[in-house]
Amino acid sequence: MLTTERDRIGLEIEKLVRSYHNDCGALIAILQEVQRRYRHVSQYAMQVIADALDVHPAQVFSVVSYYRFLSTTPRGRFVIQLSDCIAHDAVERAAVARQLENDLGIRFGETTVDGLFSLEHTGCIGMCDQGPVVSVNGRIHTQFTADRVGALLRDCLGGGDMVAAPGRD
């Protein structure tokens, strides 16, 4: 008999950990899956994972804090990342960054209050010859310009083909 949402998530995560044979070598794979499903790894989730793998909760927290793609607070459904690779044209990139902030009304490192969009900087993503580069949930947009920001965001909301499905990254 499930009583709360939290219990349900706890059971789901336990099941997930069991599917990896409770092997602590699979910790990151488990965290990736939790991040994908719930868009963050909550404190409760970390404790459930720690308990099931028989490791210390602080150890799980430590691993989560190390990797950029894992977060302890919910990220937006659409994670928009702008590459700050040095090979890109700095002027054009700055314009894209400002337009993203203007359109979404948040700064880099923040998530919109409706939980839809997160705006992040990322390091070089291997598109140095085709910058500026924006990635939305892992889908890459090369030679991106400020005037394409509006269309990109509309596509996110309208489920267009410029973006990958939410929850995928």
Added chain:
Amino acid sequence: MSAAKKRKAVSKKQPGTCQAPSALVRMEIDGTPVTVPMGTTILDAAASIGIPIPTLCSHPDLCRSGNCRICCVRVEGQDALQSACVYPIAEPIRVTTGGRDIRMARQHIVELLLAAHRGTCTTCRRSDNCELRALAASWGPDHLLFEKPEDCPEREDASMPGIVRDMDRCILCRRCVRTCSDLQAVGAFEPVGKGDDITVGTFAARPLKDSLCIACGQCVVRCPTAALSVADGTDRVFAALDDPRRRVVVSVSPFVSAAIAEEFGCPPGTWMESRLVTALRRCGFDAVYDAHLAGNVLTVAQMMALLKELWIRFNSLEDTRRPILSSACSAWVRWVEHFAPDVLDWLFPLRGPDDLMGALLRAHGEPDATIVAAVPCTACHLEIQRNSGTGAVRGPDAMLTTVELARMIRRSGIGLSSLLEGAFDRPSFAPTDVMPRYPAHGPGSAVASLFIETVTGSRADIRFEEVGGDPGLSVARLTVDATAEVPDWLYPYIPQFNCLRGDILFGRVSGTAAARRMLSDIRAGGVFSRCAFIEVSACPDGCAGGGGQPVPTSPDIRRRRLEAVHAAVTATGSGMHRLHGAALAVPDPQRLIGASFEARGRFLV
């Protein structure tokens, strides 16, 4: 395959690839040839021929990590300098430990650490035994070359009674991390974040009291700076002493007497008891008591409970083969509450000795006094918290660790060398002729000794032997061949001793990581599952290595402290039961000696 496998590989770039364990290798350090077993680190090889290499992140109790790089040396043929503490010698290398590059590197490393460390040395409690300060004196620059980070002190975390964390002083050596997970199996601290945002933190950056910390303080005695330190409780005690209307008494744990001399520059293992008594009277305490007495009361109580349990089992049809675990150590109790709540009922529900001493004094003759306990331990505070509100007689009003007590003596302007020797006051519950100094609690063998003396009528030399080369685990096998008459006072517990004939095992465990291995051993049906009684203390080497003891600590230092305690123990067990009887001669003795535990588990939501 076989040809490739047999060929000996010696490569310049990838040493350590042709290890044949236990073989010897001849190498050279600063021109001095030395032969060491394969796999010895450069640091250890250098030490063996008296070449000093500075270290910071390494500690004799912990695995090496190679993080601070202060021990860098040059291995001929390699471009980069190598960390001596983690470099295993696997081939005949040549090592240089000096020269401009190394000197500059060490100076830079010290400079970088100083720049990231809030070095208010003049007001720092660890100023005298700060390892960073010592390194800076030898290797550091004459003046700071890099700007300090802006002065925005992070808030201290003093949420856990007895322990203060100040991350501004942390130099990220990670000794606390290794201590907490490897020695103590607690894992309260882990590195958090990375790059320049890295810190050492608790789960979800919670205050220590909301983490799984058991307050053993082992991180405190291994911290090279004052990032982790003992909370200072001397002001409160001074305030009580300054109040002329109040009677203030103190009980002193023998493990304090075994270590406090180190705070005054004496070598480890210097026993300082009688002069300490005088010093405390001079500080203004109205009476000074020996907490050893409570330890003895506890020893008798544990033995009685053990005999009762063994008799029940003898008459039981079921095979209830599980050992009984001691509960005298409050950090250990907290560990069980968090990490093994399913075995809580294997513990005798008894108070720890220092807490019990406070309660005994309060019940007998000191009802209105402010009772202070001088303890080697940072976790005793947990025990006071645990007992408050349970109807138990209140224990001490304040706790002072060894280092706090030393601070108090210094602040009272007392020079120890000129003091006359003093003797403990006799508490009113102790019969005039009985002031036993029976083997103390901690990792000692008190219960086993008293058990064998009581059951066989004669004392025996009890030898604990390490189990599986694990210094935290040992077992003593005692043989009961002839049995004595059951004394009257034990008759209600066990009517005859004949049922105890044969071999009986006692276990001794120190360090909660070792305790975790002990519990696995029990579950796997190993030697510990056959023990009748296991004495567990949370700290490595028990109270001699408590979190409130002087810094530094090492296996050798703790061994000397233990030897000092054992040398002070002389008496036999005769009369112990009268002490026990007198101490507990109150209407509801359970309120004095009993304890209750709580299954906390690992979830902190």
Added chain:
Amino acid sequence: MKSSLTGKLTFALVEPDTGLAHAVTMSPPGIVDELRRSGLRGRGGGGFEVAEKWRLCAAAEGPGRFIVCNAAEGEPGSFKDRAILQGFAQLVFEGMTIAAAAVGASRGILYLRREYGYMAAHMESVLAARRHAGLLGQCIPGRGDFDFDISIHLGDGAYVCGQETALLEYLEGRRGEPRNRPPWPTTRGLRGAPTVVHNVETFAWVSCVLARGAAWFKNLGTAGSPGLKLFSVSGDCQRPGVYEFQLGFSISELLETVGAERVKGVQIGGASGRMIPPSQFHRTIAMEDLPYGGAIIVFGEERDMLDVAGNYLRFFVRESCGQCVPCREGTRRLLDGVERLRQGRCPAVHLDRLCELGNTIRLTSKCGLGQSAPQAFLSIVSHYRRELMGRERHERG
């Protein structure tokens, strides 16, 4: 997105799996010997001899062995591994299979950085096709006792995981912090087992060497750096992209090929490499002269070298694992120094001190990331010192 590949690459000319077909007819030491004759060195930047790594791994004792392909490519300015995986994944997996045959490994892992996650589905389909064709999985043709399969592990966004021991830590489910070496992964790698770690390009060249023979490869390039290599070229040039060169080419040749004019400097080897000024454009890219990574960034005359140095240092400050003191604290101090230079508050003597500090970081850091972190800064200071100094003074805000 457009393809980054330029010109005719050898990878496009080699028929996939001819190398593997050749390898399965040889004895494991025979494969190692063939590679030794080719002189192939790791293409990730370390430049360690491939055959020697394999020999050490094969000779080490251990339960099982692993082949790990490092597709962590996080070096700013590097994208050749991405292009290779997109275009020639077959060759990469083939190379891993050959390595497995040579050292006796039964499991391979492709570590794919999260930023390349969009390629995962394609990679899986290539692997599935290879399994279907009997080139992976149980009993690979020609070698009855040879089982080998490859799985893909997606990274989580940490540049330092490109460092091989950090990568192993990651694969074991921990923080990707580099280990102390020795022991090296060839002796004690993934889960304690001997492990060969190469980057994507190295495995692809392994396939080519086995397909075309060691002599073909050895005769290309220079004596110390035989063979061909791919370079990602980006920055201020007309034709950025992935280029194949024979090692030993000069920087001026390169600049001509990619269409770069009015060049102030060329960064060879990505963030961990060094800046080469025009006066040294005659120098050649080979182990004997300028060691190579895979990334070449061209900086035009309008670039401010202080910005460039700052950008690289910020990268390392952020991407340092934070474990060892020189890298964690040292890179931060160098970046402070760049800020002070920018604000006109850095006396010359302090700049000299920073260079000394840079040298210490290079000498004492625990892993390759830390050891190479000050390189860009040091080379910029030594070649562009005049440009860095003499800035207008800003008061502290």
